[in-house]
Every structure is written in structure tokens, then in C-alpha cells.
Amino acid sequence: MPPRLFALCALAAAGLAAQTVDRTKAPETPAIPDYKLAPVYDTKLPNGLGVVLVEDSRFPLVTARLNFQAGSKFDPKDAPGLAEAVATLLTEGTKTRTARQLSEQTDAIGGSLAGAAGADALTVSGNALSENLARLLELVADVAINATFPQDEVDLYKQNRIQNLLAERAEPSFLAGEKFAEVVYGSSPYAHIAPTEEAIRKLDRTALNGFRDTWLAPNNASLLLIGRLPARADLMKTIAQQFGSWQQKQVPAAPKVEPPAPRRQIVLVDRPGSVQADIHVGRLAPTRVSAEFFPLMVGNNILGGGANSRMFKNIREKEGFAYDAHSEYNTQRDASTFAAVTEVRNEVVEPAMKAVLAELDQMASTQVPAAELTNIKNYMAGGYLLRLETQNGLANQLNNMNTLGLPKNYLETYTAHVRSVEPDQVLAAAKKYMAPGQAAVVVVGDASKIGDALKKFGDVTIEKAK
């Protein structure tokens, strides 16, 4: 041990009398503290660009999000991965800046700048030291409005994306997530979560420009700024300077998402040599604006939302089948999926499957005990506070609200909504969405090791890993 440099306060501390305490039970504590979101200023520029400003002066930082309704849902059928490619390549060159200049100028403001596409939205994310906010806005505007997709950068992107795709496909969890989306969403636009190698090879500047010109318009976008911000009037002036001359245009309607009706099917993606089986059991589920959202989200957390959930306690702790056992309710703007997920060793595929199905049956047939429900509500309400600690955390929440089309008061009313969920609502949602009757089963693993075990649950379609 290095020598300690100080023990300044030791005496003062020793002077505090230890209180006698009953260690046999958890201490009595005060009620959960209130937290009010900082005021959100919400406006629009004349060209239709939404602007959302939130002051957070704890650190000398600013965080920006420019959100377009232009995610992978908008990929043409024969070009999966186009939105993602556009997002990534926005920061690789503009009319006045090379990729290298963009990188250097971003780093010089202590910042980052990157585009990414999810299922619904394409988001340009940036941050910087707050003293450099004006320069950050200039860069965000430049990549959003003036990206040129230089040929050499497109070529490099294609080459690297193919290699990345290979690396992703080495991960069983990726293969399982990909196949599960395909099975649940059928031929609808949410069915693909990644490009194909063929689509990447075909990608060209014409396609990139076409996507950009169709969807990246101010009236299809919203700019969010959080951090140590300058005076409102000055800031609005800077924003207008950077984004005000951006031309509004007609944006086509978003593609329709019409997934097939859920049905029981078992799909095994063969991954020879796998010592684990990655199991997804689930189906289509309602969106966040549905009245069933909060009951199903509460049910999802009871079933598999962390170390206090049934799947964790039973499948991981009690049975020891798996290191990971959880459930997921992945919501998108137009449709969602629910799945119970576990990754188990080959030898216990059959009992683990039985255990997962039994947990789903239990959720769908028996009302949740009051104490368990209260616990889960506290878990969700506390978790909400924890997510707001950082600028990125708050920015992601607000950006997500925009992506999913949630009401403006979503964050402020979240806790009240969670607390209002009744046991019969959870049961009703579970009957509809968790009962395994029409759940699809997707498994990634070594077919020669686990195929027979799976066949005990029905007909199995075996597919090769892509």
C-alpha cells in the first residue's frame, strides 16, 4: 500500500456516536424524492424544423441530436442497410469539408459527431464542450444539409461494413435477433435489422443521394439541444443562421408496417460448433402509444426485467440453466416485439425450453401477487430516475420520444402511468401477448446437438446461419 497522505477527518468522524440499529431488517427510509424535469422549450423554425432546448448546467458540455423519420423502415426492399449507410456517410464529406476536416474540426471542439439509423429514425448525434456550441451547430447543419458521399468514402464504407457484418454474424445473439425479427415481422419493413452482403456491394452514390433527397428535410426533422446553453435569443439566432435557409420539401408518406398474424413455429438456425443455444420465444406486441403498453411493460419486467424477475430467479438462479435469462419488449413506432430470451448450454435445451414456456404460461394464467407488482413498479420508477443522470441519458430519452411519436408529457407522466397499472391489466396483457400458444421460437445453436431436443416441442425448420 502506498502511504496515506491524510487522515484529516478521522477525529471528527470518530466523534459521531454510532446509533444503535436493528440490522435484522432493511432500514426505514424516507419516500422516493421528487424530480422535476428541467423546463423543455419546444418550438419550430419557419421551414418546419422542430427545435427542443433543455438547460443542464452541471457540466461545461452540450449534447445535440438531429432526428429524422428516416430509419431502416424506409430502406427500399432491395436495399436493406441504405438508411444506415446514409447515416454513417453523412459525416464523411460535405460540399466544403473533407472527411478528415470534419473529424479534425469535431475533435478540436472536444466533440463527437456521428450519424446512426435505427428502425424508425436516423439521428445525427453530436456533443462538445459548451464553449464551442456554435461550432458544433455549424458541423451538425453541414453534414445534414451538405453531405456529398465521396466515392472513395463510399467504397471504404462498403468494404468495412462487409467485414463488420461478418463479425456480427459470428455472434449467436446477433443471429438470433436477426432471425427473430424476420419471423415476427414477415415481409414488413421491420423484418431486417441488418444489411445483406449483396445489398452492401450494390450500394452506390445514386442510392445514397436519393435517400437523402427524399427523407432528410427540415420538415421531417427535430433538433434537440441539452447542456450549458447561451441565452435563449442568442441561441435561437445561431440555430436560425445554421438551419434557417434549409429548404422545406414534400416528404412522401412513411412505408406501411403490416406484419403477419403471429403463429407458432420453431426455427433453428444451425451454428455448428456452438456450445450454447440462444433461445427467443415471443411474438408481435403493441406500440408505446397503446393503452396496453404500460401493463405489458410491467408484465415484461415481472417476467424477465432484471435480477428480481422470475426468469432470472428461476431459470438462472434456481435451475442454473443459463447465465442470461431475461425478457425484452422492443417497441418501435408502428409495431413491437415481445420475447423471452435465454442462452443455455446444449445439454439443457429441453428443460430450459420447458421452463421458459412454463413461465410464460404462468404470466398468462395467474394474477401477479400485489407485493411483486409493487416491487416491479418501484424498480421501474427508480430506473427512470437513474436514466436521467447524464446529458446523453436525457438526450436519448427525449430523442426516443420524438422517434416513437410519444406525447410531450411522456417522461413527466411515466412514473404515474407505471404506478397506475392494476394486476388484472397485467393479466389481460399477458394473456394476449405472453401466452406461448402463438409464440414463435427461434433458436441459434448446433443442430446436431440440440435438434432432437427442440423437435419435442413441434416441427422444427432448420436453416443455415447466414
Place this chain on the structure above:
Amino acid sequence: MNKLLACCFLLASGLPVRSAGIAIPIESYKLKNGLRVVLSKDNAVPVVTVYMIYDVGSRAEEKGRTGFAHLFEHMMFEGSANAPKGVHFATVESNGGTLNGSTHPDFTDYFEVLPSNKLATALWLESDRMRSLSINDANLKNQKEAVKQERRLTFDNEAYNTAIVDVWPTLMFRNWQSSHSLIGSYEDLEASSVADVSKFFKTYYAPDNAALVIVGDIQIPDAKKLVETYFADIPSQPLPKHPDLAEPPGFQAIKKVQKDPLARVPGVIVGYPGPRRRSPDYYALYMVDAILTAGDSARIRQDLVKGKQSVIQYQADLGWPFAGSLDYRDPEPYAMFLLHNPNFTGDQIVEQVQEEIAKLQSAPIDAKDLERVRTQVRSLVIQGLQSSLARARALAQYELADGNPELINTELDRAMAVTPAEIQAAAKKYLTADKRVVLEIVPAPAAPSDAAGKKGDQ
């Protein structure tokens, strides 16, 4: 839940903070039983982090007991006298919090992040397991299975990880304390007994071998009173001996090629023995790392990913893969892990990395370039202190490694003060081909499926 490699994949994340605009308030003291306490108040969001750090990690393990520190960490979640098995998880989660523990080469940490009304609850839980952990056969058996399953999931079934955890340390280190597998072998895990667990607990999990850090929405007098109430009467133990980590003399550069049936893209690890923590060279290499790998304008990205189009992804750090610059202890390497385009050989990638380093060795860095890197580092460090958990972790590291949590407010100044000449000198002194360790990871055709299983417990 519990992770072994918590710091593994963070890029240049360390080195909190600085004079420019940030002053983290700190109050630190020691209880009579030797427990070091660090408090930092921030009432902006009603959240509090309780962070318990013990001065023991995987490098303290004995031969025949590889993986034991991590196995023990799992045992810490198996219940204690007043919070039996399951209560710890249930209590934290049902109050809306998160928790975890992780085992590192030189320390083990446990934390709870909770709404701030639950500070006493977290202290009750942490003190109860420090005072009265439930050690028995059933719990040990259960956690042996959990750890073996974690090994299968996180290592045996994931590309690159076996090479990183089992092979890389044997090339970088010759002292067994550093070179053995930190996740451990199935045989050693199986051989661990309840007596081992009890002895380890008594030796290392005493208040005088630990520090308690509380950050967030607290009032200092109330927090002090609660700490006293819950921890003051836990008896201290004789301070344990720390392992001798000195590397034997006679280091030799080495290169090895490892086949990986799960990898689809070739990778290469390049490492060099590093300087002492907080020595002038340490700050210089910290800046070298930032020049090479931090931010989009970093040289590896601009010259290799984009220019030569040879590298696809990379990560690097002082202490990589098991530590970062913040929890770096001696001896540690500076190392870089690169996935690359299969049109290039591993040797070519190593040469290209060495060429980038040669540029830093042959001439001092341009002042404008260095200014940009400094701004980038300053911003990354400030960003890295936003959450109460991140601040608690940094304070705990500085308390444990340096005996001085105030370093959170001053370390960045040291990095900012590094000069072009110091950068050049450090690159010349440390990052040369004759001090270089290389591990190539080559994708191999999938093995016949019965060969992929690991020995021991199938």
C-alpha cells in the same frame, strides 16, 4: 450479472478531471477500524451511488486457484446474516436501483445506484455482507456453476475472448501472478473449497482493506452518521500481504499466432510493457494513446482505417485489456487490439502500427495537432464524470491506488501539461519493436462440433 472484464472495451476512458470548470467536492476520512470513506455531494438528480472497493483482485490468486477472485465475487451475492440469499438483489431492484460487482486484476468492486432516499438501505446491505457473509457448500456449488456458465457464454462461445483472456497474458507477462487466466480453468474452479472461501473472506474482505465511496444526492452529516452506524463496529484484520508483481528481468519481444474457430475477421494485438503509474512517462503515454486512437481524427483511424484501409476497428489503452489508465497498476502494458482487412497480413498491420509510432518518435508533434488532442481528452474526461457511478469509481481508484481521491480534480492537469518533447521521448523509450509483444488471431474453419466443448464439466 457480475462481470470480469468491466474495463475491457472502453477506449481512453480514464484520467478524471481538472481545473477548467470542474471541481468535484470531496470529503474523505477513515473509521477507527481502518475503513477509508470518501463522500462527494451532488444534489442535482435524486440519485446516490454507494461504491465499495476491496484491495484484492485476480493477481492475488494462488496457483491451483485461477479464477478464484472472480468466483469469490459471485459469493458476495449469495447472502449474509441479515440479508439472506436473494435479498440483496431484491432489495436494490425493488427500490428502483441497479447493482453489480466486478473483478479486476488488482481490485474488486461492488456498487448500488439507487434513488437517494435509499442510501441507508445500500449501506445496510454492503455492511452486512462485509460483516457476515453466508459461506456454505450449497452457495459455492451454485456459484461455481454460474461462473462456469459465464465462462462458456462470455469466453468459450465468443470470438477473440479466449485469445485475450487465456493467451495474451502469457505473452505479455512472465510473472505467474499476472500471466495466469483471470477467468480461471474449470479444474481450478471445481477444486475451490468452502475453506478457501472463508480464508479469502477473512483475509481480504476486512474494513481496513477496503474503501467506501458515496457520491450523489446526500447531506454530509447524515451520510457520516449512517456510515458510522453500519460500518464502525466491523472488526479490522491484519493487513494482507500484496502479491509480488515484479516481472523477472530479461524481457523478450515475442509473436504468436492463435487460431480462433469463432472469429470471422482476423485480429492482432500489439503491446509494450508500460511505465509506472503516475510517473511522467505514464502521462506522456496517455497522450500518445490519445494521439493514436482517441476521436475521429486519431492517427490510426485517419491513416490505417481510412488511408491504407487496412484496419477495420481498434481499441487501445494503458493496461488493456483488463485495466484502463484509471486503474492501471504496475506492471501493465500499453496495448492495442485491431481487427483488420483480411487482404493484409497480421505482420503488415503490426508494421503499419509501428510506422505510426515511428512518426511520433522521429519528430515532435505539431502544436496544433497536440492542442486538438488536448481539447478532445479534456472533453472525454469531463463527459466521463457525469454519472455518480463514474465519479465514485474514479474516486475509489484514486483512494485505493494512490491514497488520494483529490487526484480526481488534478490528474487532467498533468496530462494537459505533457509537452511534444515528452511525447517523443516516451514513444522512443517504450514503443519500440524490440519491446513489442504480438498476438495474431486468425479465423480458423469451424471445428467439428464435438471438439468445441471444453473439458472438465460436460
